[in-house]
Amino acid sequence: MATREEITSGLAEILEEVAGVNPDDVAEGKSFTDDLDVDSLSMVEVVVAAEEKFGVKIPDNEVQNLKTVGDAVTYIEANH
């Protein structure tokens, strides 16, 4: 089981690779779109990469609920 910190840092790696987000900017309270400037196509890439990295399924109808990094961490923690 990964901790919340481990999941956050894993997401930070993905966000850097896919969207060029500075890992230092990635924190649970940050919004993907408003704070980290991740657009909708990059978000699709983040989701697919996260599924692979954490061994979870993130259905499309869940993605719209993942507004912040913390939302994603919570979903991954509960489902992986």
Place this chain on the structure above:
Amino acid sequence: MSNVDVVVTGLGATTPLGGDVASTWDAMLAGRSGVGPLTQEWAGQLPVRIAAQLAVDPATLIERVKMRRLDRSEAMALIAAKEAWADSGLAGSGLDPERLAVSIGSGIGGATTLLEQDDILEQSGPRRVSPHTVPMLMPNGPAAWVGIELGAQGGVRAVASACATGAEAVALGLDLIRAGRVDVVVAGGVEAVVHPLPLAGFASMRAMSTRNDEPEKASRPWDKNRDGFVLGEGAGTIVLERADHAIARGAKIYARLLGAGITSDGFDIVQPDPECRGGIRAMRMALTDAGLTGADIQHVNAHATSTPVGDMSEIKGIRTAIGDHPILTSTKSMSGHLLGAAGAVESIATILALRESVIPPTINLDDPDERLDLDVAAHKARPLEMTAAMNNSFGFGGHNVALVFARA
């Protein structure tokens, strides 16, 4: 003839001969070949193992995250267009974005993206296919990205006429300015398909040189021992501008674009008309459009791709439409055949030849075909004062485009 004069105020390119216009032009004048061996693992199985690949990798000029969203052709178009735009001095000039259009085409489009994503689909399933796939493979992608980069709002056009694309895109730019729709057009062509599938397809047509042991000698237009074209990749863009607009802002003017001719053979999907009838009509149309006659043309940058049939039919065409006096060259002997970019990069060579009074050479013309009865600037650059020159481009599908440029 039109009463609106159009001039060229900026040039940009990335080619197998150099990462910009200056290095490409220097390599042409020096008679260097951009053709080399394909060292990729996949090349081993192909009958053709040579190509003219870019001198400078686009990934060294565009940041990594942006490159993830760009097909190689789109990245190359951006590099060439940014150079041309900076060269034109139009940035920050107050040009109304609605008076700026883009006309950049490609022969094949984002084929490498299509093929790479198909590999992912086959191996990993549909969910792994990149969400950027469609905007990367669409043939209007290079024009659209350039339009975004420059903020162009006067229309983004992407013509497709195979190996005549670059020239037709320039001709469309001329039309747009003459029609009064815009004042400035960033026009050109791009191609980036050095990939085993297009190579295998062209090779299956027996259209390509298989001189794998001597890559630099493989592209040899009009030579007796020519055995097909050499695939190249590249991008060329030129900034076309209404002459009074350019003069009013004190722009550097490279040349005037006097006229264009576009025809179709209505003959065969790949074979050129052996009598070059469509090419002749295009050349004559361009001359009429320019208000000139054949006697006024001192130089032709020919289409001549190094194929057995096409090279000689064009010679007949030039002789009939223009006469026996112009000095010819085929810069494809050095750059390889840039397909959709050819007409654009060769327009740049024609413009610089006029401006600098020197015709770049046709290398490898060691043993001319006995039917070659026109003067070619073989082996070495030929100094010549010129007032007007023509650039020819023909494409699969029977597309014929001729452009007439004149000294500024």
